[in-house]
Amino acid sequence: MVGEIAWLILEAVLYPGLLFVVLMIIFTQWLYRKLSARIQFRRGPIHAGPFGILQPLADLIKLLSKEDVYNAYGLGKSPLIVISLAIGALVAITLTTPLAIKPLSSPFDSVVVLYLLVLTPFAIAYLAASNPNPYTSIGVARYLALLVAAEPPFVMSFLTPLIIASKYNGADYSVYATSEVSWRIWLENPLAMALATVASFIGLMAILMVKPFDTPEAESEIYWGLFTELGGPRLALGMFAKFTERIVYPLFFTLLFLAGAWPVGNTGLPSILVILAKYLAVFVVLTIIDNSMPRYRPDQAVEFLIKYLYPLAILALVAALLL
Amino acid sequence: MFLDVYTYTALMAALTALLGLLVYLVFYWLFQEAAGRSEVEVDEVKRKIVFSGFIVDEPEFPSVTGLVKDIFSRAFRRGFKLVERTSRGLVLDWYLIGYLLMLTLLLVGVVAWLVK
Numbered sequence: 001m002v003g004e005i006a007w008l009i010l011e012a013v014l015y016p017g018l019l020f021v022v023l024m025i026i027f028t029q030w031l032y033r034k035l036s037a038r039i040q041f042r043r044g045p046i047h048a049g050p051f052g053i054l055q056p057l058a059d060l061i062k063l064l065s066k067e068d069v070y071n072a073y074g075l076g077k078s079p080l081i082v083i084s085l086a087i088g089a090l091v092a093i094t095l096t097t098p099l100a101i102k103p104l105s106s107p108f109d110s111v112v113v114l115y116l117l118v119l120t121p122f123a124i125a126y127l128a129a130s131n132p133n134p135y136t137s138i139g140v141a142r143y144l145a146l147l148v149a150a151e152p153p154f155v156m157s158f159l160t161p162l163i164i165a166s167k168y169n170g171a172d173y174s175v176y177a178t179s180e181v182s183w184r185i186w187l188e189n190p191l192a193m194a195l196a197t198v199a200s201f202i203g204l205m206a207i208l209m210v211k212p213f214d215t216p217e218a219e220s221e222i223y224w225g226l227f228t229e230l231g232g233p234r235l236a237l238g239m240f241a242k243f244t245e246r247i248v249y250p251l252f253f254t255l256l257f258l259a260g261a262w263p264v265g266n267t268g269l270p271s272i273l274v275i276l277a278k279y280l281a282v283f284v285v286l287t288i289i290d291n292s293m294p295r296y297r298p299d300q301a302v303e304f305l306i307k308y309l310y311p312l313a314i315l316a317l318v319a320a321l322l323l
Numbered sequence: 324m325f326l327d328v329y330t331y332t333a334l335m336a337a338l339t340a341l342l343g344l345l346v347y348l349v350f351y352w353l354f355q356e357a358a359g360r361s362e363v364e365v366d367e368v369k370r371k372i373v374f375s376g377f378i379v380d381e382p383e384f385p386s387v388t389g390l391v392k393d394i395f396s397r398a399f400r401r402g403f404k405l406v407e408r409t410s411r412g413l414v415l416d417w418y419l420i421g422y423l424l425m426l427t428l429l430l431v432g433v434v435a436w437l438v439k
Binding site: 017067104106116132141229233298 | 324325326327328330331332334335338339340341342343344345346347350351354355364369370371372382383384385386387388389390391393394395397398399
């Protein structure tokens with residue numbers, strides 16, 4: 001028992017926990033900056049480390065070392081505690097994926113995973129709103145409107161593969177068990193899976209504030225919206241949460257909709273490499289979209305999501321239940 | 324590790340708390356407190372909101388819920404008005420029903436107390 005708990009803590013802190021997530025953030029943010037720079041005919045980071053790969057780490061350390069300043073109307077420690085817990089939640093659910101050496105799973109674990117997954121955007125909104133500024137208020141309002149429009153259909157589309165896997169393969173609404181058979185559910189109910197994949201990807205884009213849904217940040221309209229009033233360690237933790245979202249959300253998308261570790265099994269190094277390769281492909285696609293799309297107006301974004309994403313996600317859910 | 328649902332939930336909650344604490348300690352406390360306070364500068368604009376170089380003593384903070392409502396009303400003009408009218412009516416109806424229920428309970432309570 002003590003050995004198992006020690007192993008679990010080791011996994012949570014090192015791999016696929018906190019250290020792994022931090023290393024992934026450094027790599028993916030470097031990749032994001034390099035790709036964005038290529039698209040915009042720039043060179044991107046080049047100075048810190050080989051090919052500039054340590055630039056995100058240098059930026060993180062710079063922000064963390066600064067004095068913690070917040071405005072006279074702001075809250076002290078509570079936003080820091082909330083955002084730290086949200087990051088902790090996102091890191092904790094990586095232990096339920098096949099990336100973990102001894103993955104945690106249980107019947108209906110998807111309820112806990114979904115709860116922890118959709119918690120972080122609200123923690124980011126709280127961090128932003130706790131340092132008030134007129135531009136921040138507009139950013140937070142835009143973010144909340146986007147979340148109201150995007151999170152329910154994202155959750156519905158997330159449930160679709162779980163329902164199919166539980167119906168035909170006895171997955172018991174477990175994320176890990178579903179990821180083991182996620183290639184097979186494409187054959188069992190291709191219509192529901194196709195609809196859910198599209199809905200989930202669009203929902204993912206909106207929650208991650210990928211263009212055209214980056215209305216809460218909209219630099220050219222409202223400075224930096226959500227992050228306008230944040231600086232130093234607060235900004236570092238806010239960006240940490242945002243970048244962790246960009247790792248964990250696409251990772252679950254890969255596991256449930258892109259057949260997980262298929263064509264290899266769900267255990268061992270090959271499965272980890274296949275999952276990471278698929279995850280990186282999703283991340284690159286998101287980066288290219290983020291750099292090549294214009295931005296919606298906030299009302300256009302909400303209208304699009306409610307008009308098209310909700311029906312798509314509901315159809316996927318109905319197809320999964322009935323077909 | 325395949326666990327039962329209660330153990331799994333408790334374990335995930337504990338891991339979230341542990342990792343949250345670790346994030347706070349490593350990425351905030353360690354840099355701000357343990358490694359010595361970073362240089363503290365004091366000037367007249369510190370902790371104030373500054374617009375265009377001027378300190379704004381009482382800045383206006385637009386209501387977040389008002390703004391969310393505004394975004395939805397722009398997205399669905401006709402539908403939003405209908406929902407707003409209906410919900411306002413419903414709220415009034417429910418308020419009235421709740422108020423009458425409370426008065427009835429109060430009356431029943433008084434009568435029961437008197438009869439006793």
